[in-house]
Amino acid sequence: MSELKPGRSFVSAQQVAELAGVSRSAVSRTFTDGASVSETTRKKVLEAAETLGYHVNHLARSLIHEDSGIVCLIGADINTPYHSRLIDAITRRLQAINRVAMVINTSGDTDSVEAALRQTLNYRANATVVLSGTPPTSLINTCLNSGQHVILINRDDHLDGPENISVDNAAAAREAFHMLHRAGSRRIAVVSSQAGTPSLVARERAFETAAGEAGLDVTITRAGPTGYGAGFEAGRLLLSGSHRPDAAFCVTDLLACGFMDAARVEFGMNVPEELCVVGFDDIEQAGWASYQLTTFRQPIVQVADHITMLLDGEDPLRQRGGSVSFHADPVWRRTVRPK
Amino acid sequence: MSELKPGRSFVSAQQVAELAGVSRSAVSRTFTDGASVSETTRKKVLEAAETLGYHVNHLARSLIHEDSGIVCLIGADINTPYHSRLIDAITRRLQAINRVAMVINTSGDTDSVEAALRQTLNYRANATVVLSGTPPTSLINTCLNSGQHVILINRDDHLDGPENISVDNAAAAREAFHMLHRAGSRRIAVVSSQAGTPSLVARERAFETAAGEAGLDVTITRAGPTGYGAGFEAGRLLLSGSHRPDAAFCVTDLLACGFMDAARVEFGMNVPEELCVVGFDDIEQAGWASYQLTTFRQPIVQVADHITMLLDGEDPLRQRGGSVSFHADPVWRRTVRPK
DNA sequence: TTGTATGCGTTATCAG
DNA sequence: CTGATAACGCATACAA
Numbered sequence: 001m002s003e004l005k006p007g008r009s010f011v012s013a014q015q016v017a018e019l020a021g022v023s024r025s026a027v028s029r030t031f032t033d034g035a036s037v038s039e040t041t042r043k044k045v046l047e048a049a050e051t052l053g054y055h056v057n058h059l060a061r062s063l064i065h066e067d068s069g070i071v072c073l074i075g076a077d078i079n080t081p082y083h084s085r086l087i088d089a090i091t092r093r094l095q096a097i098n099r100v101a102m103v104i105n106t107s108g109d110t111d112s113v114e115a116a117l118r119q120t121l122n123y124r125a126n127a128t129v130v131l132s133g134t135p136p137t138s139l140i141n142t143c144l145n146s147g148q149h150v151i152l153i154n155r156d157d158h159l160d161g162p163e164n165i166s167v168d169n170a171a172a173a174r175e176a177f178h179m180l181h182r183a184g185s186r187r188i189a190v191v192s193s194q195a196g197t198p199s200l201v202a203r204e205r206a207f208e209t210a211a212g213e214a215g216l217d218v219t220i221t222r223a224g225p226t227g228y229g230a231g232f233e234a235g236r237l238l239l240s241g242s243h244r245p246d247a248a249f250c251v252t253d254l255l256a257c258g259f260m261d262a263a264r265v266e267f268g269m270n271v272p273e274e275l276c277v278v279g280f281d282d283i284e285q286a287g288w289a290s291y292q293l294t295t296f297r298q299p300i301v302q303v304a305d306h307i308t309m310l311l312d313g314e315d316p317l318r319q320r321g322g323s324v325s326f327h328a329d330p331v332w333r334r335t336v337r338p339k
Numbered sequence: 340m341s342e343l344k345p346g347r348s349f350v351s352a353q354q355v356a357e358l359a360g361v362s363r364s365a366v367s368r369t370f371t372d373g374a375s376v377s378e379t380t381r382k383k384v385l386e387a388a389e390t391l392g393y394h395v396n397h398l399a400r401s402l403i404h405e406d407s408g409i410v411c412l413i414g415a416d417i418n419t420p421y422h423s424r425l426i427d428a429i430t431r432r433l434q435a436i437n438r439v440a441m442v443i444n445t446s447g448d449t450d451s452v453e454a455a456l457r458q459t460l461n462y463r464a465n466a467t468v469v470l471s472g473t474p475p476t477s478l479i480n481t482c483l484n485s486g487q488h489v490i491l492i493n494r495d496d497h498l499d500g501p502e503n504i505s506v507d508n509a510a511a512a513r514e515a516f517h518m519l520h521r522a523g524s525r526r527i528a529v530v531s532s533q534a535g536t537p538s539l540v541a542r543e544r545a546f547e548t549a550a551g552e553a554g555l556d557v558t559i560t561r562a563g564p565t566g567y568g569a570g571f572e573a574g575r576l577l578l579s580g581s582h583r584p585d586a587a588f589c590v591t592d593l594l595a596c597g598f599m600d601a602a603r604v605e606f607g608m609n610v611p612e613e614l615c616v617v618g619f620d621d622i623e624q625a626g627w628a629s630y631q632l633t634t635f636r637q638p639i640v641q642v643a644d645h646i647t648m649l650l651d652g653e654d655p656l657r658q659r660g661g662s663v664s665f666h667a668d669p670v671w672r673r674t675v676r677p678k
Numbered sequence: 679t680t681g682t683a684t685g686c687g688t689t690a691t692c693a694g
Numbered sequence: 695c696t697g698a699t700a701a702c703g704c705a706t707a708c709a710a
Binding site: 008009010011053055056057058059060062063066068070078079080081083084085087088091092095096100101102103104105107108112118119121122123124141142145146147228232257258261262264265266284285288289290291 | 439
């Protein structure tokens with residue numbers, strides 16, 4: 001059987017048909033769910049396919065069905081603990097419903113979000129999931145008109161076309177304030193970043209108003225891009241003054257880790273005795289012994305499940321353009337005084 | 340111009356041609372690099388395409404060229420700091436050479452690596468990059484015979500068909516030993532995991548033999564899957580005994596972080612005074628103030644660059660099946676005594 | 679430069 | 695159950 005010499009090319013159904021001594025249609029039917037093939041032909045085809053190394057060309061198949069099986073995941077900072085976990089969860093569930101994820105990294109230049117949207121159209125993706133960034137509305141509409149699902153994660157501008165999945169940042173931020181307030185903190189700092197992401201802004205705002213209602217002023221510090229470094233820098237700035245805060249709400253766990261490290265390493269402070277800290281996201285590091293950060297858990301599983309639910313329901317009548325919001329539950333650890 | 344009502348379907352070149360009043364070919368040529376179209380038709384086509392929201396169907400285009408532009412990234416534990424950084428770097432560079440990444444998460448069941456290989460064939464990917472896991476040799480050969488690039492990262496079995504990219508784990512592990520030995524450590528523990536990955540085993544082995552050559556015995560602890568938890572548990576086990584080690588080589592930064600936390604939180608030990616620690620990977624957390632871990636930097640950029648280099652070279656005569664190895668350079672921080 | 683015709687690999691339809 | 699044939703959206707050789 002020296003027939004299978006390295007063809008340097010993909011095997012087609014035609015070749016399989018010839019080797020099996022049947023028609024192309026028979027091959028096609030063998031690999032189509034719910035088609036009627038006799039057991040004998042089926043066996044012959046399967047065997048021929050195996051020896052030749054045949055695999056159905058989904059690209060060609062997608063030309064006929066309006067279903068490529070591709071879902072585009074668009075996002076920046078995908079190496080961030082939160083985003084990588086989200087991508088992990090989404091890809092896993094997508095595969096469970098026979099879809100495959102195409103991830104487009106928009107970390108580069110500014111207009112790469114637009115380029116990403118174009119890619120999703122070029123590859124006839126069934127759906128586009130925007131994890132971060134602001135896509136041009138016109139392109140979103142093109143996607144929608146093309147029959148794509150467009151799923152926006154954590155945007156505040158709830159457009160009517162796309163489906164919006166968000167986290168109730170405001171509720172969590174309010175709760176964060178009350179946790180700190182009940183613990184006796186009165187000079188509370190908010191540590192944020194210069195990113196200005198809708199989620200982050202929502203957390204800042206809600207915390208600020210909750211504090212205002214309790215008669216407290218808060219100062220917001222934005223010392224750089226969202227991450228450990230900015231948190232550390234914020235700690236350095238805030239704690240070197242004479243009027244040190246006695247608590248901090250960090251809008252991200254990464255910021256919180258940096259902030260805590262600055263407090264302890266640079267100023268020798270004890271958490272939570274001298275300084276209470278609350279974070280957001282519940283990244284893995286928040287649970288590490290060095291931090292034991294009290295924070296709010298991102299509903300990653302719910303988000304991923306909801307996405308697959310939207311895509312799996314092949315019901316074309318399904319109402320598109322809804323908005324769902326999941327709760328971020330508090331995770332009590334050790335950076336807030338119990339009392 | 341009420342022609343552009345939401346078609347719930349992708350726009351085809353045909354429709355653009357009709358609106359522009361030209362032939363299908365003219366549309367095709369407008370979007371094909373190096374085709375000859377007059378400026379007038381080009382303008383007309385572009386305008387029609389814009390109003391209709393037309394985007395070239397790469398799936399159909401790939402049917403003609405043997406070039407889908409898709410590169411499959413296959414791996415498990417993609418939410419790990421090391422893997423997510425690798426994926427970030429690779430996707431970024433892939434996009435720079437006009438390719439798009441399809442990531443297949445093999446975290447689920449065991450034979451999902453095989454399923455992943457099948458997907459890469461189904462989607463006629465130009466290349467398959469295996470970040471982790473052991474794909475069946477037969478399927479690898481199918482990929483190769485189909486004309487795909489197959490790139491294996493950090494596998495020790497250097498097959499002749501695929502291209503292998505690896506890190507010189509042995510050299511780094513040897514260096515790790517000498518760093519600790521020179522610092523005066525004599526009771527050195529190796530902290531590893533039960534994963535048994537080629538990389539990890541190579542590090543263990545090389546460290547062990549280097550120690551043996553210096554007349555030292557090392558004990559290897561594998562307390563769970565590669566991660567913070569296993570490192571913490573290893574610390575608990577190793578440091579509770581009466582014969583405490585005075586140094587540890589953790590084959591992964593995540594293990595090292597867990598180990599250090601156990602040493603400090605559970606046993607109140609000082610690093611590096613009472614205990615030296617060396618990690619591997621140089622994940623972001625290794626540089627955090629709480630750890631300041633001395634470790635070895637994964638050559639992520641080189642790996643990503645090499646991959647794109649392999650794929651960008653459209654030279655079909657290019658020798659396939661090579662092996663490259665990059666060095667992991669030491670990053671000196673504070674967990675090893677200077678002396 | 680432009681249009682016509684053909685083929686890429688697949689599936690759906692239809693006749694047998 | 696099976697095979698021939700027409701699409702799917704696109705690129706290109708060819709003729710004009």
